[in-house]
Structure formats: C-alpha cells, structure tokens
Amino acid sequence: MADVVDLCAQLVRFDTTNRGQGDAEGEREAAEFVASVLSGAGVEPKVLESAPRRASVLARIPGTDPTLAPLLVHGHLDVVPADPAEWSVPPFAGEIHDGYLWGRGTVDMKDFLAMVLSLVTDGLRPRRELVLAFLADEEDRGAWGAHWLAAEHREFFDGCVAAISESGGYTYHVPAADGRTVRLYPVGTAERGTAHMRLTAHGQAGHGSRRNDENAVVRLVDALHRVAAHQWPVHLTPAVEAFLTRTGEALGIDVDLSDVDGTLARFGPAASLAENTVRNSCTPTMLDAGYKVNVIPGVAHAQLDTRTLPGTEAQLLAQIDALLGPGIEREFVSHTPPVQAPVDSPWFTAMADALRAEDPEAVVVPYCMGGGTDAKAFSPLGMDCYGFAPLWLPPGFPYREMAHGVDERVPVEGLQFGKRVLGRLLSSV
Structure with a gap:
C-alpha cells in the first residue's frame, strides 16, 4: 500500500x-x-x-x-x-x-x-x-x-x-437563497472545442513618416478590435442548460433560460462554473509585426484563442471572417472539436453516487469546461x-x-x- x-x-x-x-x-x-x-x-x-x-x-x-x-x-x-x-x-x-x-x-x-x-x-x-x-x-x-x-x-x-x-468532482461551497450553504460537485460532461488561429494582414510597406492607407499593422489592429468587441450570442448546450436548471433548484433560485446573464448574476460564486460556456469566445492573445520603428511593415501577424461550443463552429467561423474583413488571412494553429457526453447516463449516476457515499449532502451537477x-x-x-x-x-x-x-x-x-x-x-x- x-x-x-x-x-x-x-x-x-x-x-x-x-x-x-x-x-x-x-x-x-x-x-x-x-x-x-x-x-x-x-x-x-x-x-x-x-x-x-x-x-x-x-x-x-x-x-x-x-x-x-x-x-x-x-x-x-x-x-x-x-x-x-x-x-x-x-x-x-x-x-x-x-x-x-x-x-x-x-x-x-x-x-x-x-x-x-x-x-x-x-x-x-x-x-x-x-x-x-x-x-x-x-x-x-x-x-x-x-x-x-x-x-x-x-x-x-x-x-x-x-x-x-x-x-470535476470537487467541492464548491455556494450560498443558497435561504441562507444555507450548498455543497456543489460539478462533473464535466462537455468541453468547448479549441480553434487557435493565426492571422496574417497584408499591406504596403513604406516609410513610417509618410501617409499609408494600406498599413498592415493598422489593418490588423482594426480587425482585432472588431473581434474583441463582438458580443457572442448565448448558446445553451445540454450540459450548460442542465447545470443552470439543477444548480438553480439546489440554490432556490428561479432560472430564466431566456435571460441567462440575469440568472447567472443571482448564482453568486457558482456563476463562474458556467459564465464562460454559455457562449463561444474569440480572444486576441498574440501580436507580431515590424522590425524597425520607422518602417511600416508589409505584413503583420496575430493569434486568436477561439473556443467553440458543440454545433456552433460553422457559424462562428463565418462571423469571424466577416469581422476580420478583406486583406486578412486566417489559418488554424490547432483545431480540436468540442467534447460532449450524455448528462443523464449510468456513468454520471455512478459518479454522483460515489460522491454522495462520502458526502451525503453533495449536490452533483453537470457542467461544461471552458478550456480543453x-x-x-x-x-x-x-x-x-x-x-x-x-x-x-x-x-x-x-x-x-x-x-x-x-x-x-x-x-x-x-x-x-x-x-x-x-x-x-x-x-x-
């Protein structure tokens, strides 16, 4: 032993x-x-x-x-x-x-x-x-x-x-509406897919002191701002919807699936288990451009950390292309699909039973992991x-x-x- x-x-x-x-x-x-x-x-x-x-x-x-x-x-x-x-x-x-x-x-x-x-x-x-x-x-x-x-x-x-x-399977102490403390145990039944992308903006190289309407750096920064400012719509997967309804029931909180953000605002610390998985996300994380301060480069690069919910990738990529606009190419650096397992299954039941055997007050809920x-x-x-x-x-x-x-x-x-x-x-x- x-x-x-x-x-x-x-x-x-x-x-x-x-x-x-x-x-x-x-x-x-x-x-x-x-x-x-x-x-x-x-x-x-x-x-x-x-x-x-x-x-x-x-x-x-x-x-x-x-x-x-x-x-x-x-x-x-x-x-x-x-x-x-x-x-x-x-x-x-x-x-x-x-x-x-x-x-x-x-x-x-x-x-x-x-x-x-x-x-x-x-x-x-x-x-x-x-x-x-x-x-x-x-x-x-x-x-x-x-x-x-x-x-x-x-x-x-x-x-x-x-x-x-x-x-998954760890203790999460959450205050309920009636003053109780509920011990949630989230079990991962899904995770968002990963689509890391490299962007390449093309423009006209030139002297930094001169007007240049085809500056690759400006073109790239403008596109990244559009991506960063975009508000992605709510998309409820089975894991996230089950998390919201079952956690709300345990906490004594009314859940309105037509107002997910408002519902999460009443979840207290439990909101962190779902707030990043009710939507897709696309986050600029890396920049690479230029080689001298007085030279406008002809090419600029960036990378995006994009996370996709099941069944949404085609729409997400089309939206990203629209936001990037002309003159910018994208390619995958890494690309793996979302993961989704049944919420109501003998496996999930067995995991919940094992947790409750050691903690009889455990409230076991499914959730979707935001990362990979x-x-x-x-x-x-x-x-x-x-x-x-x-x-x-x-x-x-x-x-x-x-x-x-x-x-x-x-x-x-x-x-x-x-x-x-x-x-x-x-x-x-």
Whole structure:
C-alpha cells in the first residue's frame, strides 16, 4: 500500500515543466516512476516515447466482470512552468504545510494520478477492465501525448466506452437563497472545442513618416478590435442548460433560460462554473509585426484563442471572417472539436453516487469546461468522456485559481477524500 499524499508529493518532485513548442522536461523520469509503482503492484506497464524523453505510460487492470466494456482512466504527467521567485515554497519540493500539500501539479493534475496509483497499490479490484494512461504533453497540444497515442496506438484503447480525467468532482461551497450553504460537485460532461488561429494582414510597406492607407499593422489592429468587441450570442448546450436548471433548484433560485446573464448574476460564486460556456469566445492573445520603428511593415501577424461550443463552429467561423474583413488571412494553429457526453447516463449516476457515499449532502451537477483536456483525443475514438477527479475542498479555497497559479496546493484531507470516492466509482461502475 502507498499513501496517496506521499505518492502525490513524490510526483510533484519530478519537474515535468512543459513550456510548449516541444520544450519540456522530466516526463521520462516521471513515467519511469509511475511504471515502477505499477510494476510493484503487479501491473505490467508500457512506457512509450513519441519523441526522445516525451514518455507516457499505459497499463491495463482486469475487471471482475469480463462482459463489461473497459473504462479509460487518464491524466497528464506534465505541468506548466512555475517561477520559484513568485512562490511561498519551492514549487517542486512537494512540502506539506498547514494541512496542504504544496507544489506545481498538486491540483493540475498529479493529485488524480496519485489517487489512481494509490488505489492500484491497495489492490484495486475494478468491476470492469481499466485502461490506465499517464500522459505527456497535455499542457501544450497533446501532440506528443494523447493525440499521438490515439493515432499510433489506437489498439490499446479498443473497446473503451467511456473515460474519466480532469476536471470535476470537487467541492464548491455556494450560498443558497435561504441562507444555507450548498455543497456543489460539478462533473464535466462537455468541453468547448479549441480553434487557435493565426492571422496574417497584408499591406504596403513604406516609410513610417509618410501617409499609408494600406498599413498592415493598422489593418490588423482594426480587425482585432472588431473581434474583441463582438458580443457572442448565448448558446445553451445540454450540459450548460442542465447545470443552470439543477444548480438553480439546489440554490432556490428561479432560472430564466431566456435571460441567462440575469440568472447567472443571482448564482453568486457558482456563476463562474458556467459564465464562460454559455457562449463561444474569440480572444486576441498574440501580436507580431515590424522590425524597425520607422518602417511600416508589409505584413503583420496575430493569434486568436477561439473556443467553440458543440454545433456552433460553422457559424462562428463565418462571423469571424466577416469581422476580420478583406486583406486578412486566417489559418488554424490547432483545431480540436468540442467534447460532449450524455448528462443523464449510468456513468454520471455512478459518479454522483460515489460522491454522495462520502458526502451525503453533495449536490452533483453537470457542467461544461471552458478550456480543453486530453479528452479531445479520446472522444473521437467513440468514448463518452467525463471530467471526474474528485476532491474535497474547504470553504473559501480558491480552487479555480490553483491550476497554473502561484502557490498551487491541495488539502491533504481532500486527497484522501478523492481517493475514497474514486475507489468507490472504479469498484462499482
């Protein structure tokens, strides 16, 4: 048996920083550690490299009922950068202070990996076969991790009908209309698609002191302003509509689906779980133009972070083209579709039951993730993908600020709670 907190601390001590564009470190060492834990528990792992030292680990655990289709349990080994000068503790030391385990990755998402490994060392006996995947490169585009595995080792995932990973199943303390505090546990049943785009504006190069009506920089900036100022319409997906209605019922708040913004204004802190997923979004994030202050360049570039709700991409792209106008080309830098799993399903019911077994007052609601996960690689393989990495969190804990934030940390009690919930799910589903 291996303690979940100690396993998480050991994982944190592997600096698996992923800076993007292929610049990553530590994944191989972390993968070898995971493989050694699995081997010690009698599970045969496979360590696969998509490129030198870009390593992922795959393994299978047989189920007690061989007639049931397998479940994929996946999480990523890599983390985003952490500047030690900004932190209260060394970000890769894995230290425990004041009831919390501190370090980069404690929330995103070495906590979940530690729960899985701890359950395996305890001798987990799942009802159905489990396919385990500990992945590289999620914090960039997944090209060296989940997407590579889905393309090059698809056979390993044959038969999997569902998957669980980040991000959902954590405690969210919300004041109700009657003064009660409701403990919401959002479970991810969908996530917006990603369409990162590079824009190229063409114009006439010239001297900076002279009039130029075909300035590529001006043309690009004007287009970006139109995109940034555009008000995208509300589009309610099944996950978001279910979140609004069920959360409103739990909080004692009347929900008006014809006035979503007004409804969210009455949701208090719970609004943050839906305010970014009632619409598409398109955000300018990068600019690149010019090489000398007195030269008007003939070309200017920008990048857009665009997130798409299921069933909306064609209309969104047409609107973006209209906003950009003539003289600007766009191309995809990365392009992955939205993820959408059934809200009312045996999987969701089993997750809710596992949470309520450990917290009888849990109110479990579906929600749509605003960002993206490795589910985008596995959903096209025919799996229903859910965000379920359970954690108990105390009131006031800024969970949504922890992932990618400074002083990332997870409650020790929360890790232990999460392991119990996850164990209930995997033993019964």
